[in-house]
Amino acid sequence: MQPDDLILRLQQKDEKAFERIYELYSESIFGVIFNIVRDEGASEEILQDVFIKVWDNSESYSPKKGRFFTWLLNIARNAAIDKTRSKAFKNSRKNLSDEYFVDILEQKSSFSSKIDAIGISKYINMLEPICKKVIDLLFFKGFTQKEASEELNMPLGTIKTRNRICINKLREILVE
């Protein structure tokens, strides 16, 4: 459930509410940022910037426009992508474009509390390659439907239904 009352209190600059929201969302947002920049130090920096923005601009979120999580995602992905475009960052790391979120899961030895450590990377590897790509572009990289359809050379409508099938698979995996 989206914690609507917490969000409302956040918008009234309630620090306790901010803490709770940080606890609820920071880890997944951290994951999304890390998937883009692939550097723990830089990801921490960006995560802090993102939550400062959340505090400063919380009134610009409106439930009419979408989910609070989506709003966070947008801020985080933009901040992370900005970082990867900075010159200094580009020089320090190369060839990031081909990496998908899946390889993070493969390389990871331990998972934090909320997620079942043993199973997930094994199961996610059972996803079709196209699922991995679609989810990576749309969720982690923040592509629009149109951009993803151009990148993957797939009709717009197919992207939408294919992605739904992929997410359903993921749901089965994560529920187990």
Added chain:
Amino acid sequence: MELQEYIDSGILELYVYGALTEEESIAVSTFLLQHPEVKEEVEEIERVLRDLGIATAPYNPEALLASLKDKLGNNGAAKVVSMPPPARVDKTSRIIMYLSLAACLALLVGIFSLLQKNNKLRDEIQITQAENAIMETQIEDARNDLEKTQNLLSIIRDKNITKVPLAGQEVAPDAYVSVYWDKENNRAYIDAQGLPEPPQGMVYQVWSLTLDPLTPTSMGLLENFEQDENKVFSLENPNNSQAFGVTLEPAGGSETPTMTQLYTLGVIDA
């Protein structure tokens, strides 16, 4: 089950990703308010995605919260800065100060309006350049058209060219074709303006005929009939033709004419 269709369309996943346009997102949000079961689906999708995000996080960043909260504090509190007492300024220097302030303002206004004018002019140049480019291609097209037309006209007027009108036959009584045959250069120009557009997968084929005994020889196909603007086709004709016919054939043409699909026919005046 309209709601199920809506859910299965995959729009809700895109909504949570933030992959929809703002208008689309607002529409989905409104829809969710009216349909709790759809909203439940959105909550589910969001839960999965948050778990997936958590799975790719190197660790839980809870330790960052303390330093983060310090940064918030700095932003929130307004600092009070004491102002130094105003220094005494004599009258003339005050007048000079106001004058220079006014001059600065005037200069700024001037620069600003110049910049604006400059931008506007630049826009206008771009528009004009674009218009010019369009005009140039139009002129070029017109010139090409004219050249083509003049070529056609010179062919039609040439006294060495035999004009053969082909009249519509049973399948297409209203059809007509004119053949301009340049015997010297073994070339025939087929004016097919009077033929209907061929159906999908079919093509017109032109035949040179000798009468007695009736022997048809294919001269070629009227390819890309729909695209051709003036519908004048140039074909080779080295035959000793006594008549010309046009039939409708399957794409690629036929060895012998399909006489039931004979559209036009005309005999050359001896």
